[in-house]
Amino acid sequence: MFSLRGDVNAGPVVRLEAMSSQPDAAFPGVTPPPASATLMVRTTRIDDLPQDPGALLRLLPAEGALAWVRRGDGLAAWGEVARIETSGAARFADAERAWATMRSRAIVRDEIGLPGTGPVAFGSFAFDESSSAGGTLVVPRVVVGRRGPVAWITTLSTVDTVPMLGPVPTLDALRGDDPAVTSPGTVTYSPGAVEDDDWTAAVEEAVARIRAGRLDKVVMARDVVARTEHPIDARWLLTRLADEYESCWTFCVDGMVGATPELLVRSEKGLVTSRVLAGTIRRTGGEDADLARAAALAHSSKDLEEHEYAVTSVAEALRPFCQSLNVPETPFVLHLPNVLHLASDVTGVLCTATESGHTPSSLSLAEALHPTAAVCGTPTAAANDLIREIEGLDRARYAGPVGWLGGDGDGEWGIALRSGALDPDDPHRIRLFAGCGVVAASEPGAELAETEAKLEPMRHALG
Numbered sequence: 001m002f003s004l005r006g007d008v009n010a011g012p013v014v015r016l017e018a019m020s021s022q023p024d025a026a027f028p029g030v031t032p033p034p035a036s037a038t039l040m041v042r043t044t045r046i047d048d049l050p051q052d053p054g055a056l057l058r059l060l061p062a063e064g065a066l067a068w069v070r071r072g073d074g075l076a077a078w079g080e081v082a083r084i085e086t087s088g089a090a091r092f093a094d095a096e097r098a099w100a101t102m103r104s105r106a107i108v109r110d111e112i113g114l115p116g117t118g119p120v121a122f123g124s125f126a127f128d129e130s131s132s133a134g135g136t137l138v139v140p141r142v143v144v145g146r147r148g149p150v151a152w153i154t155t156l157s158t159v160d161t162v163p164m165l166g167p168v169p170t171l172d173a174l175r176g177d178d179p180a181v182t183s184p185g186t187v188t189y190s191p192g193a194v195e196d197d198d199w200t201a202a203v204e205e206a207v208a209r210i211r212a213g214r215l216d217k218v219v220m221a222r223d224v225v226a227r228t229e230h231p232i233d234a235r236w237l238l239t240r241l242a243d244e245y246e247s248c249w250t251f252c253v254d255g256m257v258g259a260t261p262e263l264l265v266r267s268e269k270g271l272v273t274s275r276v277l278a279g280t281i282r283r284t285g286g287e288d289a290d291l292a293r294a295a296a297l298a299h300s301s302k303d304l305e306e307h308e309y310a311v312t313s314v315a316e317a318l319r320p321f322c323q324s325l326n327v328p329e330t331p332f333v334l335h336l337p338n339v340l341h342l343a344s345d346v347t348g349v350l351c352t353a354t355e356s357g358h359t360p361s362s363l364s365l366a367e368a369l370h371p372t373a374a375v376c377g378t379p380t381a382a383a384n385d386l387i388r389e390i391e392g393l394d395r396a397r398y399a400g401p402v403g404w405l406g407g408d409g410d411g412e413w414g415i416a417l418r419s420g421a422l423d424p425d426d427p428h429r430i431r432l433f434a435g436c437g438v439v440a441a442s443e444p445g446a447e448l449a450e451t452e453a454k455l456e457p458m459r460h461a462l463g
């Protein structure tokens, strides 16, 4: 199921021929978007984006901000030219087909040709197929991007008038007036769907099932509700996350805000990369003590086991698509301000279209990878069943893929961790989530403490 909504956008013009909306044989089952949904896209280099890492996020408006940034590079976007909404088990495939239809009809003038230039859609998808959170791709009206020394503006429209020629609008003209970023003020926290004691009891049950041989690993999650004095301004959260968690991918898509350290997949010109995390220890703040903790983590059999399941699940999911795959034998320790993680960067070269029949898009790869054992467990089906049975939580978009997709299908998808879901009906409310991998040697109290450590980035963001 998908539905598609387009808006009307004025601007300097080039008149285009009327588009047809005949059924598209390449995408059976997908109702072709109306002629008005034909995308017109123009990407132009800009020189006036300031050099500092916060420059992209500073452009964002208070409403409808879209972001995917890391160390000052990435994409900041706003406005909504089209929205693709999907649900159920086919949420990825339906979104993929609808986007493929749109981009196959796009009229693109891209003078740069880098990843993230040209047509772009931002997406966020539910962890579980039964969640009403479904999936969304948002096609923005304006994207500003940076990759190293190159910065650009992309303007998108669905009407037959678009600024394909003539002067490029300035950043200021595109942004217009927008209220200053505001602090959420005082924040109070309350338990989410499950009380702490019930959650540790559920972890105990999970450990018992694992010891009984029913599965090897399951990831158990919980949520916490934050209420703020002032309406939550996503830009406040994004700026604080990007400043403090610079090695993470800071994102904002359709109400999901966070800074994830885990890259589900990046697909770029035939190369795929996935940063797999599993196995965690809290930091103390002291440098020497943290180094000792890093060494302990690197040798912890419980954490290495947890990590091995996650790496195997990613390698197995990517292998059918790749002509070569590099899976590190031992993880490195990733240092974040709140925790240390065992991490592995899995990389591969995609099969060519002639070898595989077609080249999968980054979203298809994300679908194939989701859910990895870093957020679900091993074996996947047994872990998913146990999560549904005992977790007591609708994860919604938490732990689902979040990221962006380009006109050629390349893109970047993170796992929506260290994140929160803004409440569309209450601007003072955000649900924060965290989970942890449970194996036979897990201890419920320690797992609860680990979720607290993983909530730290969003608590910091709310400041």
Ligand SMILES: C=C(O[C@H]1C=CC=C(C(=O)O)[C@@H]1O)C(=O)O
Residues within 6 Å of the ligand: 219, 221, 262, 277, 278, 279, 280, 341, 373, 374, 375, 417, 418, 433, 434, 435, 436, 437, 438, 454
């Ligand atoms: C499920 C989460 O973390 C995953 C990613 C890194 C380390 C994890 C762990 O050590 O349990 C989890 O698998 C979360 O942050 O909510």
